[in-house]
Amino acid sequence: MTTYRTLDTAHLAGKRVLLRGGFDVSIENGKVTDATRIEAILKTMKHILDQGALLIIMAHQGRPKDGPDPQFSQQPIVPVLEQLLHVKVHFAADCVGPEAEAAIAKAKAGEVVLLENLRFHPEEKKNDPAFAKKLASLADVYVNDAFTNCHRAHASMVGVPKLIPAFMGFNLEQEVMHLGTVLNAPKHPLTLIISGAKMETKVPVIEKFLHLGDNVLLGGCIANTFIAAAGFPVGKSKYEAEATAQAQRFLTESREEGSAVIHIPTDVIVATELSETAQGKNVQADQIEGDLSIFDIGTESARHYADIIEKSSMIIWNGPIGVYEYKNFTAASKVIAHAIVRATAKGAISIIGGGDTVDFHTRYNLPLAPYTFVSMGGGAMLEFLAGEKFEALTVLEQ
Numbered sequence: 001m002t003t004y005r006t007l008d009t010a011h012l013a014g015k016r017v018l019l020r021g022g023f024d025v026s027i028e029n030g031k032v033t034d035a036t037r038i039e040a041i042l043k044t045m046k047h048i049l050d051q052g053a054l055l056i057i058m059a060h061q062g063r064p065k066d067g068p069d070p071q072f073s074q075q076p077i078v079p080v081l082e083q084l085l086h087v088k089v090h091f092a093a094d095c096v097g098p099e100a101e102a103a104i105a106k107a108k109a110g111e112v113v114l115l116e117n118l119r120f121h122p123e124e125k126k127n128d129p130a131f132a133k134k135l136a137s138l139a140d141v142y143v144n145d146a147f148t149n150c151h152r153a154h155a156s157m158v159g160v161p162k163l164i165p166a167f168m169g170f171n172l173e174q175e176v177m178h179l180g181t182v183l184n185a186p187k188h189p190l191t192l193i194i195s196g197a198k199m200e201t202k203v204p205v206i207e208k209f210l211h212l213g214d215n216v217l218l219g220g221c222i223a224n225t226f227i228a229a230a231g232f233p234v235g236k237s238k239y240e241a242e243a244t245a246q247a248q249r250f251l252t253e254s255r256e257e258g259s260a261v262i263h264i265p266t267d268v269i270v271a272t273e274l275s276e277t278a279q280g281k282n283v284q285a286d287q288i289e290g291d292l293s294i295f296d297i298g299t300e301s302a303r304h305y306a307d308i309i310e311k312s313s314m315i316i317w318n319g320p321i322g323v324y325e326y327k328n329f330t331a332a333s334k335v336i337a338h339a340i341v342r343a344t345a346k347g348a349i350s351i352i353g354g355g356d357t358v359d360f361h362t363r364y365n366l367p368l369a370p371y372t373f374v375s376m377g378g379g380a381m382l383e384f385l386a387g388e389k390f391e392a393l394t395v396l397e398q
Contacts, residue, residue, distance in 0.1 A: 001184075004168045004176070004396045007044060007143055012051035014109060018139035019048065019169070020156050022148035022376055023059035023077055026359075032080050036358055036368075040376050041145040042084055044169040045112075048143065049087060055112045056104060056139055057081075058095055058156055059146065060119040068120040078114055087111055095121065096134040104138060124155050132159025145169025147176075150392040151380040157392040168396045171376070176393065178351055178373040179384050187313040187349060188214055192260075193305070193336060195220035195319030196356075199243035201379060204386035205318075206262075210253055213260040215312070217305045219321030219332065224294050226251065226264045227285050235270070235292040263305065267298030269322065269329060280328055295329040296322030302332040306339035315340050317352040318381060320360040333360055341370040354378040 021041055026033040048055045061072040074091075081089045088111045092103035095115035107113050118124040123131035132155040136142070142161050144150070149157055150172070160166070168176075182190075190213040194202055202222055209216055218226055224239035229247035254262040269280035270292040282298045297305070302321075309315055321336055322329040337360075344350040352358075352368075353375030361368055368374045375381045384390070 002393075003398045004173070004393070005166065005398055006173055007047060007167045007169055010141060010143075010165070010167045012048055012053040012141060015053045015141050016056060016104065016139040017048045017053045017141045017143060018056045018058060018135065018160065018164075019044065019143045020146045020149070020160075021057050021059040022146035023057075023074065024061055024148065025077070027061070027076050030076050032076050034359065034362055035080050035084075036362065037148065037376050038077065038080055038084065041169060041171045044143065044145045044171060045081075045085060047170065049085065049110055049112070052109050053141075054104070054107055054109050056115065057112060058115045058118055058135065060124070060149075061117050062119075064117065064119050067122075068117075072117050072119070074114055074117050081112060081114060085112060089114055092116060096131070096138070100138060118154075118156050125152075127153055127155045127159055129155075129159060131155045133163060136160045136163035139164065142166040143169050144392060144396060145172045147172050147375070147377045147380055149380065150377070150390045151383045151388065153391050158395055161392075161395040166396055174373065175375055175377065175384075179375065179381065181349070182314065182316060182351065182385060183212070183387065186212060189308075189312045190260075190314045191215040191217060191308055191312040191316070193217045193219070193309070193315070193317040193319075193321075195222060195321050196354075197221045197238070199225055199240050199246065201382060203246060204388070205382045206250060208386045210250065210260050210262075211258075215308050216254070216260050216262045217308065218262065218264050219297055220319060223265055223297065223321075226262070227268075227294075230264060232286045233288055234294060235288040235290060237270075237288065237292075237294040263308070265297040265301035266304070267300045268294045269296035269298055269331070270294055274323060274326060276326060276328075278326065278328060295326070297332045299331070302335040305332075306335050309336065309339040310343050310346075312343060313348050315343060315348055315350045316385065317350070318354045318357060318378070320356055324356070324360045324363070327364075330360070330364060334364070334366070337361070337366055344370055344372060348372075351375060353381040
């Protein structure tokens, strides 16, 4: 079994500690609207400060295209960190160079320096060695607690930890432990609930669970693609016509002995438009006509999914089932959430993850505490469960 250099073994007193956080958070009108990803690494941040170190945090926001862009600044995170940590947080207007160095020189042990968005420098995504060297020069020790980015071979993820002593943060340790259990010690029946827009990012994990799991429950545009692959019209629904052949192959394979069963909705919620006032209509999946679009799975399918979930010993959920941003299309996702909570209460292991899944719970005041584990990863969670190897983890191995 792979072992890693973990934070509890690091000597941090008097050191400058460079922490890679996964702070790609929702920011509106200059304020953070969901601090879940920041709160997830609170234990790591407090540990570093309690050890008498200067904490330097680097992270990214969004996908800035042409260098610095104020709408993607990390500065709105400063008051959130101050509220959570109750220490002085200095902000550096750049993540490398004179401005970063000046902010660090001004700060003292037990305080925090938040660096500006890493992606304001294209060298970050290119894993440029010179850029990694500039980042590494800011500190004595590196800590990775950004599972959300571990599937990216970027400078802050794989370049820096090759240059200075590097350790795994507490949240990252939990991510690897819980998700690793799914792959190394799965409990059966094992059910995967997966939704989202693009088949391409979901194909590897569906393929993996056809052999690893017992049930695959589909929602979102992926379910629409499978409905189309089964030969039913989908009206104006979003789906990927070019992915129907792959979906058909999966459906054929799922009928073979020893494979997980892929479940597609037998009824769906449709409407002619997507809006706050749109009233959905429950119809059978083979009765979608004209200008109707699928925006959620139907009540019959939701009950069927819930029944499978409640009989499962291990449940993995990535992606709300319907267009959850509109309250009239959240019913199935709520049914799924409640079913997983009930199964967990009876002893099942439940792991949920993905930004949209967490956001769904936040929007509708659904607690995250009842689940066994909440992963901060979306793409990283799926790639890890598909069995992909991450260089960002390899560089932290003992």
